[in-house]
Amino acid sequence: MAEIKDPENTILLELESGTVTIELLPDIAPGHVERMKELAREGAYDDVVFHRVIDGFMAQTGDVKHGRSGGDTRRAGTGGSEKPDLKAEFSGIPHDRGTIGAARSASPDSANSQFFINFSDNHFLNRQYTVYGRVIGGMDHVDTITRGEPPANPDKIVSMKVAADA
Incomplete structure (x- = not known):
């Protein structure tokens, strides 16, 4: 079990x-x-699929509009939330294995709800995609996510909570 230092800024996926x-x-x-x-x-x-999972690269999820498991997920990856898009927050934090990055379209300020988890060091993404978290426990579970663009039988987020609320 990972040591949680700040429950308000820890996600349990x-x-x-x-x-x-x-x-x-x-x-x-x-x-x-x-x-x-x-x-x-x-x-x-909760119940959102991993719609783009590329071996050796990353697993992408978070399309809360089109990505619900059991629904029509053919458009998964094309939507976000009803909230406004976010301004890019690029930093010097590298896209190392286990880091969480904000998925976006070609516009740097188009991230919304989608995110990806890096399977490996993907430094070609540095300063082009916002890094805002890192896996501190359970990366072995991330490594088992079914691959595909989209996967034929995609894995899903069962639930996602802030540790302070769990």
């Missing part, structure tokens, strides 16, 4: 295979951290 503990980085990307916590507290991420 429950997958079918187990719990992934994510330490958020509010000093680095406060807007992205607040958005993830807000959506998690609303239950918006």
Whole structure:
């Protein structure tokens, strides 16, 4: 079990295979951290599929509009939340294995609810995508997420909570 230092800035991401503990980085990307916590507290991420999972690269999820498991997920990856898009919060934090990055379109200020977890060091993303968290426990569960663009039988987020609320 990962040591949780700041429950208010820790996410418990429950997958079918187990719990992934994510330490958020509010000093680095406060807007992205607040958005993830807000959506998690609303239950918006619960039952959302991993719609883009590339071996050796990353697992992407968080389309709270189109990504619900059991629904029509063919459009997963094209939506976000009803909340406004976020301004980019680029930093010097590298996209290392286990870091959480904000998924976005071509516009740097288009991140909303989608995020990805890096399977490996992806430094070509540095200073181009906002890093706002890192896996501190359960990366072995992330490694088992079904691959595909989209996966034929995608894995999903069972639930996602702020540790302070759990």
